[in-house]
Amino acid sequence: MTALLVVMILAGALAAFVLAPLFRENAGDAERVAQRLSEEQDLASQREMALAALRDLEDDRATGKIGDDDYAAMKATLSVRAVEILKRLDALTAPGRPMSVPPAPVADPGSDADR
Numbered sequence: 001m002t003a004l005l006v007v008m009i010l011a012g013a014l015a016a017f018v019l020a021p022l023f024r025e026n027a028g029d030a031e032r033v034a035q036r037l038s039e040e041q042d043l044a045s046q047r048e049m050a051l052a053a054l055r056d057l058e059d060d061r062a063t064g065k066i067g068d069d070d071y072a073a074m075k076a077t078l079s080v081r082a083v084e085i086l087k088r089l090d091a092l093t094a095p096g097r098p099m100s101v102p103p104a105p106v107a108d109p110g111s112d113a114d115r
Helices: 002-023 029-062 068-091
Strands: none
Touching: 029 068
């Protein structure tokens, strides 16, 4: 009987601990922030993939794996996609609000860093 009472008390305490965040006043705000951060991270990942695809395309052209016509068509498609992603990311990170995901590093073609 005592063991059953202890188990019931522990179960109630555990349920209260697990369900408490759902009943907070700012639970909706916390969910919106988490959603925004998740979307921002997803867009940052897509940005990285788009930039990597453009770099790979440049490498393929430089090594002669693809012709100039194919290169131009593929670059146009990839560039449009990259711009869409960057616009969505910019819209999500309104001016004055810092990004939680750092921007991708951009190599300066005129720099001596890689020489």
